[in-house]
Amino acid sequence: MFKSGFITVVGRPNVGKSTLINHLMGAKLSIVSNKPQTTRKNLNAIYTDEDAQIIFVDTPGIHKAQNKLGEYMVNVAKETLNQVDLVIFITTATGGIHPGDAKIMEELKGLKTPVFLLVNKIDEFTQDKVAKTLELYAKEVDFTEIIPISALKGKNTEDLLDMVKKFMPEGPMYYPEDMVADVHLRFMAAETIREKALKLLQQEIPHGIAVEITSMKEKENGNWSIEADIICEKDSHKGIIIGKGGQTLKKIGTWAREDMEVYLEGKVDLKTFVKVRKEWRDNQALLKELGYKE
Numbered sequence: 001m002f003k004s005g006f007i008t009v010v011g012r013p014n015v016g017k018s019t020l021i022n023h024l025m026g027a028k029l030s031i032v033s034n035k036p037q038t039t040r041k042n043l044n045a046i047y048t049d050e051d052a053q054i055i056f057v058d059t060p061g062i063h064k065a066q067n068k069l070g071e072y073m074v075n076v077a078k079e080t081l082n083q084v085d086l087v088i089f090i091t092t093a094t095g096g097i098h099p100g101d102a103k104i105m106e107e108l109k110g111l112k113t114p115v116f117l118l119v120n121k122i123d124e125f126t127q128d129k130v131a132k133t134l135e136l137y138a139k140e141v142d143f144t145e146i147i148p149i150s151a152l153k154g155k156n157t158e159d160l161l162d163m164v165k166k167f168m169p170e171g172p173m174y175y176p177e178d179m180v181a182d183v184h185l186r187f188m189a190a191e192t193i194r195e196k197a198l199k200l201l202q203q204e205i206p207h208g209i210a211v212e213i214t215s216m217k218e219k220e221n222g223n224w225s226i227e228a229d230i231i232c233e234k235d236s237h238k239g240i241i242i243g244k245g246g247q248t249l250k251k252i253g254t255w256a257r258e259d260m261e262v263y264l265e266g267k268v269d270l271k272t273f274v275k276v277r278k279e280w281r282d283n284q285a286l287l288k289e290l291g292y293k294e
Contacts, residue, residue, distance in 0.1 A: 004053040005085035005168035012100035015090045016120040020151035021045050021056050024161060048177045052165050055174065057084065081107060086167045087115045089141075093122055093148070095129035097136050105140045114144040114167050122148045123155065186213045189260055193228055193272065196255040200248060201240065209241075223267040226260070229275045238274045249274065 009017045025045050045056040081087060089108060091101050108115055117137055122130050130148055138146060145163060149156040190211040197209055215227040230252070232238055242249045249272060257270045 001170050002051060002053075002173065003165055003168040004055075004171035004174055006055045006057060006083070007086045007088055007164065008057045008081060008084045009088045009090065010081070010104060011090035012098065012104065015092050016151045017090055020088075020090065020118070020120065020149075020157075023151050023154055023157060024056070046175050047161070048173065048175070052168055053171075053173050053175065053177075054161070054164060054168065081111060081113065084113060085169060086164060087111065087113050088118055089115055089143075090118045090120050090151075091133070091137065093119050093125040093130040093133040095125070095132045097140070101137075102140075105137075108141050115141065116145045116147065116163075117141070117143040118151075119146070119148045120151050123150045123153060185264070186216050188263065189213050189216060189226055189256075190228065192259045193230065193252065193256045196252045196259075197230060197241065200252055200255075209237075218266075222265065223269070224260070224264050225269045227271045227273070229273050231275050231277050233276070233278055235276055238276050241274045 009021060011017050025047055047054040047056065087108065089104065091098065097105075119130060119133055119137075125133075134146055134148065137143070144167070147156055147160065147163075149160075151157065190213050194209060194211045197211075201209075210231040212229045212231060213226065214229055215225070217225045219225065230241055230249075232241060240248070241252075243251075253270050253272045256272075257268045260268045260270065
């Protein structure tokens with residue numbers, strides 16, 4: 001009997017949702033950064049083996065929205081809760097209930113969908129804090145499973161896929177068995193560039209960065225030509241992204257190209273440009289133009 005189903009992975013920003021999915025998939029599919037709110041759209045990661053196909057929906061983190069982009073991200077995360085076969089809720093072992101988690105658990109209480117609680121990053125907290133977190137959260141929601149893990153180190157994740165399969169219904173193979181993500185290559189390219197920019201810039205500029213692929217062409221020999229705009233909100237940010245003598249922008253492009261050449265399976269000629277679009281995160285037209293639309 002072949003099983004297939006959809007899982008949504010929710011949690012406040014920066015608790016390890018993307019890291020977990022990447023670990024289970026064994027492939028780098030979702031942007032990973034030490035900054036919160038790095039995942040802006042749903043990403044379907046597709047795990048297939050001989051008896052099941054599991055589609056992980058990596059949602060933006062549920063958080064207090066500060067602008068129209070934030071509102072979009074929160075709405076996307078909430079809408080998926082009732083449309084899947086299983087919900088995985090990820091938190092960390094702080095020893096108490098985080099205010100952001102309390103908000104999420106209010107959304108989970110009325111669900112008929114099974115919910116797994118995964119307490120992540122247990123290697124970064126004391127055993128007492130892990131135990132206290134498990135106890136407090138179990139009192140709030142009737143979780144189907146509660147599992148302390150370290151997604152980064154793979155601790156206690158060995159049996160997670162088998163546990164998930166138990167809750168998948170009998171169904172078809174929705175995607176080809178060799179397909180690991182249902183996002184367009186343009187989206188993956190844009191996210192790759194944005195990830196490198198976030199890592200390189202660290203705390204120098206806020207989250208007002210988007211990436212738009214303006215041209216993406218595959219050549220006859222299997223190589224690629226890509227042009228991209230890195231969009232920021234202020235003129236001062238443009239200089240920071242470019243860096244002294246263009247060194248920061250050059251490094252962003254080099255790092256991004258190295259990743260792209262792996263999943264595009266060919267050489268990549270990447271040209272990046274920096275453009276200022278003031279307050280783009282609150283501009284509905286720009287959000288739609290950049291792909292953030294309901």
